[in-house]
Each structure stands twice: as structure tokens, then as C-alpha cells.
Amino acid sequence: MLAQKNIEVNNNLKIGKLELDNPIFLAPMAGVTDHSYRVIAREMGAGVVYTEFVSSNGIIRENQKTFDLASFTDSERPIGIQVFGDDHVVVGESAKMLYDRLQPDIIDINFGCPVPKVTKRGAGSGALKDLDVMQEITSAVLDAVPEIPITVKMRSGIDKNSIVSTEAAIRLEKIGVSAITLHPRTMKQQYTGFADWSLIKEMKDSVQIPIIGNGDIQNADDAMRMFNETGCDAIMIARGSLGNPWIFRSIKNKLTGKTDTPPTLSDRIQMCRRHFELLKSHKYEKVCVNLTKKHLNWYLKGFAGASDWRKKFMVTKTIEDIDKLLKELFIEFSVK
Ligand SMILES: Cc1cc2nc3c(=O)[nH]c(=O)nc-3n(C[C@H](O)[C@H](O)[C@H](O)COP(=O)(O)O)c2cc1C
Structure with missing residues (x-):
């Protein structure tokens, strides 16, 4: 128990x-x-x-x-x-x-x-x-x-x-x-x-x-x-x-009864990449792009500038666009 x-x-x-x-x-x-x-x-x-x-x-x-x-x-x-x-x-x-x-x-x-x-x-x-x-x-x-x-x-x-x-x-x-x-x-x-x-x-x-x-x-x-x-x-x-x-x-x-540590902003940004990579490996480009946008809209919340980043991802059209924007996101928040 x-x-x-x-x-x-x-x-x-x-x-x-x-x-x-x-x-x-x-x-x-x-x-x-x-x-x-x-x-x-x-x-x-x-x-x-x-x-x-x-x-x-x-x-x-x-x-x-x-x-x-x-x-x-x-x-x-x-x-x-x-x-x-x-x-x-x-x-x-x-x-x-x-x-x-x-x-x-x-x-x-x-x-x-x-x-x-x-x-x-x-x-x-x-x-x-x-x-x-x-x-x-x-x-x-x-x-x-x-x-x-x-x-x-x-x-x-x-x-x-x-x-x-x-x-x-x-x-x-x-x-x-x-x-x-x-x-x-x-x-x-x-x-x-x-x-x-x-x-x-x-x-x-x-x-x-x-x-x-x-x-x-x-x-x-x-x-x-x-x-x-x-x-x-x-x-x-x-x-x-x-x-x-x-x-x-x-x-x-x-x-x-273990201590819980809530996800940091870094964790959230890394999860965006992880989810995108998993989608990329299993879906055609159009579906992958649409689903990535949907999930990133949920992940990217609760930090300064979040809504601007969501808007930028919303207008992406290709896997390459998302990849590039994710790299910018990693640099902006110094995520490894
Ligand atoms: C986007 C979405 C899709 C859902 N699709 C299904 C489904 O395919 N089968 C199902 O049994 N329930 C489905 N549900 C209902 C959920 O499994 C769950 O019963 C309901 O959202 C209540 O739980 P929650 O308060 O934790 O969201 C869906 C709910 C949402 C929000």
C-alpha cells in the first residue's frame, strides 16, 4: 500500500x-x-x-x-x-x-x-x-x-x-x-x-x-x-x-511522500523539442507541424514572452520552420 x-x-x-x-x-x-x-x-x-x-x-x-x-x-x-x-x-x-x-x-x-x-x-x-x-x-x-x-x-x-x-x-x-x-x-x-x-x-x-x-x-x-x-x-x-x-x-x-519539483522553464522547452522529435518520427510533415503547434501552445505558457513565442510557432509551415524556431527558443532561454 x-x-x-x-x-x-x-x-x-x-x-x-x-x-x-x-x-x-x-x-x-x-x-x-x-x-x-x-x-x-x-x-x-x-x-x-x-x-x-x-x-x-x-x-x-x-x-x-x-x-x-x-x-x-x-x-x-x-x-x-x-x-x-x-x-x-x-x-x-x-x-x-x-x-x-x-x-x-x-x-x-x-x-x-x-x-x-x-x-x-x-x-x-x-x-x-x-x-x-x-x-x-x-x-x-x-x-x-x-x-x-x-x-x-x-x-x-x-x-x-x-x-x-x-x-x-x-x-x-x-x-x-x-x-x-x-x-x-x-x-x-x-x-x-x-x-x-x-x-x-x-x-x-x-x-x-x-x-x-x-x-x-x-x-x-x-x-x-x-x-x-x-x-x-x-x-x-x-x-x-x-x-x-x-x-x-x-x-x-x-x-x-516524495518531494516534488515542478518543471522549470528549461524542462518545458526541452519537452517541446522532445515532443516535436517524437511527432517527426511518426507523422507526415503536415500532420507533424499541426500537432506540434497544438502541443507547443499548451507547453509554452506562464513565462514572460510566452504568448509571443506561441504566435511565432503558430505561423510556421514546415518542419524546418519549427526546428529553426526551437533553436532560437533554446538560445533565448539558454537551454542546453
Ligand atoms: C480533446 C479530448 C478528447 C477526448 N477524447 C476521448 C476519447 O477518445 N475517448 C474517451 O473515452 N474520452 C475522451 N475524452 C474524455 C476524457 O477521456 C475524459 O473523460 C474527460 O476529459 C474528463 O476528464 P478530465 O477532467 O481529466 O479532462 C476526451 C477529452 C478531450 C478533452
Whole structure:
């Protein structure tokens, strides 16, 4: 057990048979948690990382772009691939294809996405309208891939008058799901208001399988509060890691009682280069440039002149432009 004040955190966390190093997970984020982001998160101490959600239809049609989104390297393990879809046969088949070809450590099913394009057909959080549908999709994946843990990530319900998270957890545990992540906002809420952590506690108190608490963790203190208030087995972080992969290290340090040193400006600038190099090695130029700009916008904050540097990076067009500007940034702040 890792102990911090009155917090008892399970340091021997297991999801199914998968043993984990620590209970701090990187959340799936579409357009963000690609290979480069996941490598950095693991290096900074994330216990598990996830791909962004991938379309089960894309997988069974052998769409190369969809497979690329699900692909990973061994340095990222343990890793979960997240799938979404509305047709249980298709989702089950896609999970089997993903397992056979890529051998992830976990397959996670998305019942959380609130985007109308996804939900209107009953995928993502649309499945929370009818728990029989959710169960059917989940059973299909459990049957198709008995070899590894199958997990679910969900919202609390469609709206505040139809909260179903605890009932869903009881049903999902019965059919063999290995863990559940709860982001306790409703589909209607999208990202407004607050995540209602009391629903994480309610879920944790209702089932035996590990519950992963998610929503509104921005720093190590929030993480401690999440463990404390909900009793969850692990936590999952999405937006709090944007431009701040050090959050994983910081929480780990807090849990183990070690002193935490926040990243210096030098660390942030070096991370810009590291992230750019990782993107360069895995993406075509146009995609690499666009993604580098997006991430540098998050990294380059909170110091004098930051917004000018962000503006300069925003108008870059090529890898060479970014490379040159990064060199100038290193010189300006005497970074080695
Ligand atoms: C840019 C972005 C993309 C996301 N994509 C996914 C996704 O592909 N699958 C998923 O389950 N959740 C996705 N989410 C939701 C997050 O995983 C997480 O549940 C939510 O942001 C709440 O956690 P946070 O408060 O730590 O950000 C996404 C969130 C963001 C901000």
C-alpha cells in the first residue's frame, strides 16, 4: 500500500490478470493521445495509457487510418485500445481483430463520448439510453476477446434525470468486465459544470471490480481528494495533462511522500523539442507541424514572452520552420 495521510492507495492494483505499476492513468483523448503523447506520459509515470477511441466500423473495414490510430509500440505498455460502435456484432468483431493483430493489454469500450454524430446511433454515451444495448455490446467484446481484460469507460447517464452509472456497473461486473472508468458528467452536460464525484463513490461501494475515477483532476491535490472522497482504485487524467505531462510524476511523488519539483522553464522547452522529435518520427510533415503547434501552445505558457513565442510557432509551415524556431527558443532561454 502507498500511504499518504489518510489515503490508502492500492499499489498492487490489478485489472483482470494485468498487474499495474501505479494507479495513475492517462485518459483516451481523440486527436491528442497518439504515440508521442503516450510515450511521454509513460516516461513521466503514467501507470496505463490509452489510445484515442477507434471506430469499430473502421476496423472491420480494414481502414488503415483507423488501424494507425490503434497501433502502438512496446515502450507504451501497459496500453488499452479504446473502441466505440453501436452494433454489437461489429464491435465484437473489431475487438477480436484488434487483439489478434496488435495484442493490446486491455480493450476498453467507450460509453462516454457525448458528440451527437456518435451518440445519435447509440454509440458512446448514446448507449446509456438503454442498458440492454450497452450490455449486449460489452458481452460481444467479452466473448470475442477472452484473453485480456475488457474494461468500460462511461459517463453517468443521458441527463440529470436519468443517472444510470451504478446500475450499469452492477450489470457490467456480473457479465465479466474487469474495471470501469467513470467520468461522472452526463451526456447532456458535455464538459460544463462539474464532475459529480459522489457517483464514483457510489459505484465503488456497489461493486468489487476496480473503479477508476475521472473528471476535473488538475493537480496532485485534486488527485488526493479524488482518492479520499471516492475510495476509487485508480484515477484517470485527461485535460490536466495537456502541456503538463509532469502531472503524473507529481501525483506519484505525492502518493509516495516524495518531494516534488515542478518543471522549470528549461524542462518545458526541452519537452517541446522532445515532443516535436517524437511527432517527426511518426507523422507526415503536415500532420507533424499541426500537432506540434497544438502541443507547443499548451507547453509554452506562464513565462514572460510566452504568448509571443506561441504566435511565432503558430505561423510556421514546415518542419524546418519549427526546428529553426526551437533553436532560437533554446538560445533565448539558454537551454542546453
Ligand atoms: C480533446 C479530448 C478528447 C477526448 N477524447 C476521448 C476519447 O477518445 N475517448 C474517451 O473515452 N474520452 C475522451 N475524452 C474524455 C476524457 O477521456 C475524459 O473523460 C474527460 O476529459 C474528463 O476528464 P478530465 O477532467 O481529466 O479532462 C476526451 C477529452 C478531450 C478533452
